[in-house]
Amino acid sequence: MYTRSEPVTTPVHFTFEGRPMQAQAGETVAAALLAGNVGAFRDTPVSGTARAPYCMMGTCFECLVTIDGRPNRQACMTEIREGMAVTRQKGAA
Amino acid sequence: MSRKDLCIVGAGPAGMAAAVAARQNGLSVTVLDEAPRPGGQIYRDITRAPQQRQALLGPDYRAGAGLAQAFAQSGSVHLAGASVWHIEEDGAGFVLSYSTDEGSRVVEANALIVATGALERPMPLPGWTLPGVTTTGALQILMKSAGVLAESPVLVGCGPLQLLLAAQLVAAGRPPRAIVETVPAENMRRALKHLPRALRGAGYLVKGAGLLARLRRAGVPIYRDARDIVLEGEDRLEAVSFRSRGRAHRIETGSAGLHHGVVPNPQVTRLMRCEHRWHDSQRAFVPVCDAYGESSVPGLFVAGDGAGIRGARSAALAGRLAALRVAERAGQAASPEIAKLRRALARDAAVRPFLETLYAPCAQALSPAEDTLVCRCEEVTAGQVRAAAKAHAPGPNQVKSFLRTGMGPCQGRVCGLAVTALLAESSGRSPDETGYFRIRPPLKPLSLSELAEFVPDEE
Amino acid sequence: MTPPRASDLLVIGGGLHGCAAALFAAQAGLRVTLLEKDSVARHASGVNAGGVRRLWRDLEEVPLAERSMQMWHRISDIVGEECGFHPVPQVKVAESEDDLAFLAARAERMRAEGFTHETIIDRKELRVLLPAVAEHCTGALVSEDGFAQPFQTTRAFARRARAQGVAIHEGQQVRRLSHEAGLWRAETPEAVWTAGRVLNCAGAWAGGIAAQIGDVAPVEPIAPLMMVTQRMRPFCSAVVGVARRQLSFKQMPNGTVVIGGARLGRVDPARNRTDIDFRELAQTARTAREIFPLMAGAAIQRCWSGIEGRMPDRLPVIGRSARHESAFHAFGFSAHGFQLGPATGALMADLIATGRLAPEIAPFSITRFAASAEAQSQTRRTS
Numbered sequence: 011m012y013t014r015s016e017p018v019t020t021p022v023h024f025t026f027e028g029r030p031m032q033a034q035a036g037e038t039v040a041a042a043l044l045a046g047n048v049g050a051f052r053d054t055p056v057s058g059t060a061r062a063p064y065c066m067m068g069t070c071f072e073c074l075v076t077i078d079g080r081p082n083r084q085a086c087m088t089e090i091r092e093g094m095a096v097t098r099q100k101g102a103a
Numbered sequence: 104m105s106r107k108d109l110c111i112v113g114a115g116p117a118g119m120a121a122a123v124a125a126r127q128n129g130l131s132v133t134v135l136d137e138a139p140r141p142g143g144q145i146y147r148d149i150t151r152a153p154q155q156r157q158a159l160l161g162p163d164y165r166a167g168a169g170l171a172q173a174f175a176q177s178g179s180v181h182l183a184g185a186s187v188w189h190i191e192e193d194g195a196g197f198v199l200s201y202s203t204d205e206g207s208r209v210v211e212a213n214a215l216i217v218a219t220g221a222l223e224r225p226m227p228l229p230g231w232t233l234p235g236v237t238t239t240g241a242l243q244i245l246m247k248s249a250g251v252l253a254e255s256p257v258l259v260g261c262g263p264l265q266l267l268l269a270a271q272l273v274a275a276g277r278p279p280r281a282i283v284e285t286v287p288a289e290n291m292r293r294a295l296k297h298l299p300r301a302l303r304g305a306g307y308l309v310k311g312a313g314l315l316a317r318l319r320r321a322g323v324p325i326y327r328d329a330r331d332i333v334l335e336g337e338d339r340l341e342a343v344s345f346r347s348r349g350r351a352h353r354i355e356t357g358s359a360g361l362h363h364g365v366v367p368n369p370q371v372t373r374l375m376r377c378e379h380r381w382h383d384s385q386r387a388f389v390p391v392c393d394a395y396g397e398s399s400v401p402g403l404f405v406a407g408d409g410a411g412i413r414g415a416r417s418a419a420l421a422g423r424l425a426a427l428r429v430a431e432r433a434g435q436a437a438s439p440e441i442a443k444l445r446r447a448l449a450r451d452a453a454v455r456p457f458l459e460t461l462y463a464p465c466a467q468a469l470s471p472a473e474d475t476l477v478c479r480c481e482e483v484t485a486g487q488v489r490a491a492a493k494a495h496a497p498g499p500n501q502v503k504s505f506l507r508t509g510m511g512p513c514q515g516r517v518c519g520l521a522v523t524a525l526l527a528e529s530s531g532r533s534p535d536e537t538g539y540f541r542i543r544p545p546l547k548p549l550s551l552s553e554l555a556e557f558v559p560d561e562e
Numbered sequence: 563m564t565p566p567r568a569s570d571l572l573v574i575g576g577g578l579h580g581c582a583a584a585l586f587a588a589q590a591g592l593r594v595t596l597l598e599k600d601s602v603a604r605h606a607s608g609v610n611a612g613g614v615r616r617l618w619r620d621l622e623e624v625p626l627a628e629r630s631m632q633m634w635h636r637i638s639d640i641v642g643e644e645c646g647f648h649p650v651p652q653v654k655v656a657e658s659e660d661d662l663a664f665l666a667a668r669a670e671r672m673r674a675e676g677f678t679h680e681t682i683i684d685r686k687e688l689r690v691l692l693p694a695v696a697e698h699c700t701g702a703l704v705s706e707d708g709f710a711q712p713f714q715t716t717r718a719f720a721r722r723a724r725a726q727g728v729a730i731h732e733g734q735q736v737r738r739l740s741h742e743a744g745l746w747r748a749e750t751p752e753a754v755w756t757a758g759r760v761l762n763c764a765g766a767w768a769g770g771i772a773a774q775i776g777d778v779a780p781v782e783p784i785a786p787l788m789m790v791t792q793r794m795r796p797f798c799s800a801v802v803g804v805a806r807r808q809l810s811f812k813q814m815p816n817g818t819v820v821i822g823g824a825r826l827g828r829v830d831p832a833r834n835r836t837d838i839d840f841r842e843l844a845q846t847a848r849t850a851r852e853i854f855p856l857m858a859g860a861a862i863q864r865c866w867s868g869i870e871g872r873m874p875d876r877l878p879v880i881g882r883s884a885r886h887e888s889a890f891h892a893f894g895f896s897a898h899g900f901q902l903g904p905a906t907g908a909l910m911a912d913l914i915a916t917g918r919l920a921p922e923i924a925p926f927s928i929t930r931f932a933a934s935a936e937a938q939s940q941t942r943r944t945s
Contacts, residue, residue: 011235011253011254011357011358012245012251012252012253012254012358013251013252013254013277014249014250014251014252015156015159015246015250015251015252015275015277016153016155016156016250034249034250036148036151037248037249037251038248038249041245041248041249041251042249044245044251045249045251049234049235049338049339050234050338050339051234054480054482055793055817056480056481056482057482059232059338059482060234060338060339061232061234061479062234062235062237062339063237063241064232064236064237064238064241064479064517065222065223065237065238065240065241066237066238066240066241066244066245067144067222067240067241067244068137068547069222069223069513069516069517070479070513070516070517071480071511071512071513071548072232072479074512080859081859081861082512082548082792082861086244087137087138089139101793101795102792102793102794102795102817103792103793103794103795103859103861189838189840191837200840376835495717495721497601498601501601501713504603504608504713504714505713505714507816510790510818510863510864511792511863512792512861512863514863514864543838543864543865543866544838544840544864544865545862545864545865548792548861548862548863549861549862550859550860550861550862551791551847551850551851551857551858551859551860551861551862552847552851552858552859554840554843554844554847554862555844555847555848555850555851556844557840557841557844558841558844559840559841
């Protein structure tokens with residue numbers, strides 16, 4: 011669904027749901043996940059349906075993930091860091 | 104704790120220009136912004152984007168580089184990654200509480216410029232919560248901040264941003280699959296009466312014509328007057344279906360960008376209880392401000408799209424204007440530049456009535472079907488809001504108490520205007536009479552641990 | 563101005579107590595008009611913590627709370643809606659052996675007075691009830707009480723009152739209340755309203771109404787601070803307080819956690835305005851995290867504060883005016899009046915309609931302040 015138009019020059023390594031992934035330094039967790047073709051970021055606590063980023067600017071809170079054990083992090087507002095463990099937020103935190 | 108002459112919330116064009124002007128006039132300035140780097144959304148990551156990416160994004164994006172550089176050299180304190188979660192008046196000025204990676208702190212200032220810009224106007228259409236459906240702005244932010252491009256997106260809605268992003272994708276060699284435009288034919292006829300005035304800002308019209316020509320050359324199909332739009336898919340977007348000029352269409356795609364204009368970000372001005380009025384042509388509430396951008400709360404200025412949508416160029420002018428006024432209040436002689444700025448602002452706004460009429464919001468999204476979600480967080484449908492309105496819940500805050508619209512993580516940013524519109528539609532009252540959600544702190548969800556460790560007096 | 567609009571009873575204030583009294587008075591056969599200055603449930607009644615609590619009440623309030631509790635258990639029969647009422651335990655947690663002894667002494671005293679609803683549970687029983695409670699907690703005092711949705715409850719009483727013929731007028735601030743030719747006359751910006759009897763349920767604004775008819779009631783407007791988190795996984799099925807600290811803590815069925823605890827914000831009742839004091843709320847956050855360590859990961863979604871009326875002795879004013887046979891008061895619930903709403907409404911309606919003063923409300927006469935005001939003015943004269 012999404013592709014990189016530029017090569018990764020300064021790689022950062024992280025995991026999503028335990029799976030090793032690579033990103034470009036300086037980009038957001040959300041951009042890194044989308045570029046890695048992650049479909050759903052979370053399941054809603056109300057109906058359990060899958061959601062993914064909608065606004066990419068900190069407004070909609072659809073991209074909430076758990077980062078290094080901390081839930082409710084806005085993936086679109088958080089810079090990716092080496093060694094981050096990112097997981098889907100399933101329902102309520 | 105040191106007190107600043109001026110605090111600015113937001114480091115987009117308005118905030119950066121305000122900071123530069125205030126520093127030129129000798130004021131002490133702190134700029135708080137959530138992002139790690141300045142630029143706001145329009146110039147997102149302008150200080151970091153490689154040259155090649157900047158070239159694809161075009162001159163309007165690159166225009167931010169000069170401003171960002173002036174800001175960096177201005178001597179302002181730039182608190183990056185600082186999310187403001189509360190602002191209070193303290194008699195002499197303002198106290199701002201903000202969150203960083205290292206916890207929460209406060210900063211005080213005599214004057215405040217709110218430069219928090221715009222939000223995408225929510226576009227509740229069937230299926231708009233499916234993964235793969237984003238705002239068009241989101242697709243552009245991905246491009247600006249990461250060089251990540253959506254594959255063959257369908258751009259649904261209306262407005263200059265649709266054409267701009269489509270042209271940027273064409274330049275990048277990844278044209279969108281289609282533009283599905285929701286503009287009814289009569290809009291152009293209505294807009295024509297604003298054309299003579301718009302010619303005062305002819306640059307915008309020339310630019311728009313250029314974008315359209317580029318899209319035509321690239322063979323990007325544009326479907327006009329689209330209605331009955333459905334974003335189809337099971338657990339992710341699979342296709343966009345709609346009717347255009349009497350014919351049904353279905354376009355398969357994994358990505359759709361929705362856009363029908365942007366609206367002022369109301370969170371800070373509502374929190375501060377600034378007076379707001381409904382702007383008929385922009386179809387949004389705007390804070391009531393004087394000619395310098397000062398709101399009904401003395402000392403609180405609003406600059407940029409937060410004061411009404413006028414675009415990046417005006418935002419920078421308005422930021423500068425507000426800062427000069429703050430300097431004047433702080434005892435400096437009135438700047439001769441003020442009159443010039445106001446003329447430039449008037450010239451830059453000339454195109455707005457034309458654009459606002461031509462690209463009026465999509466009717467289907469303004470009055471969504473019964474089973475379309477309007478509150479994405481709490482999953483509340485338009486039908487539920489209409490039913491609550493009938494069952495003695497006349498205002499947005501009562502609807503919130505009954506249905507939890509606006510009580511989820513986005514705190515009403517996405518559903519706010521939709522709820523007001525549905526209530527106004529049900530009651531026949533104006534949006535002004537209907538009102539808006541009361542915005543309470545924290546402005547962004549705040550970790551309980553961070554609050555527990557918040558000891559502002561010790562700063 | 564339009565001619566006066568007449569009824570048997572004017573109720574001033576569209577909070578829970580006003581709406582409940584109006585409903586029961588209408589059921590007793592009175593023609594009732596209710597005047598609300600803003601909108602029904604706009605202030606304390608709509609935004610309080612929703613505790614339906616008998617636990618730890620002042621002894622004087624317990625009979626009224628008992629009576630109200632019976633009504634809460636059949637709330638849907640009374641108003642036709644569930645009001646989000648959940649019968650769950652209210653718990654006061656002990657953080658030390660000393661705390662537990664302190665709570666046990668209270669339970670003992672209550673039993674001596676003939677009340678059996680408050681019981682002690684030990685460390686092990688506490689963990690069965692609240693698995694997420696912190697390691698240092700030693701036990702608790704428990705009562706089978708509950709919680710409800712305050713806005714929904716107050717609106718439900720208003721709806722049922724309307725259905726029973728009560729005329730509820732919102733946006734009608736009483737600017738002047740006077741007694742002329744045997745009739746009460748209330749002036750609002752839009753109209754004049756008259757009635758044979760008047761009931762003052764104006765909450766934080768009730769002191770001003772009382773003063774207009776010569777009654778003394780030192781009501782202090784206060785703004786108890788509240789916060790609510792994002793949805794969390796279910797971990798707490800009781801309403802929790804602490805023995806010697808200020809906390810009110812509950813997880814709602816939707817997973818959000820509502821936290822209060824008597825800490826106060828700033829209040830400007832004339833402008834309907836409250837301001838959050840985060841220094842105070844930070845202390846509430848610390849207490850919540852100490853009692854439930856998993857709250858360290860919670861995200862606070864929203865903070866707010868309603869405007870409540872508090873009396874110097876923290877007890878409500880319920881009963882007849884000290885000056886007028888035909889004027890009545892029910893206000894000053896001092897931030898713990900929600901549970902008392904149904905019974906206060908019923909007993910006030912009874913008093914107004916029949917003249918019968920129920921023993922449950924007898925301790926709360928406004929005359930207790932008339933006496934102290936008299937004493938104060940005498941002190942001033944002699945000094």
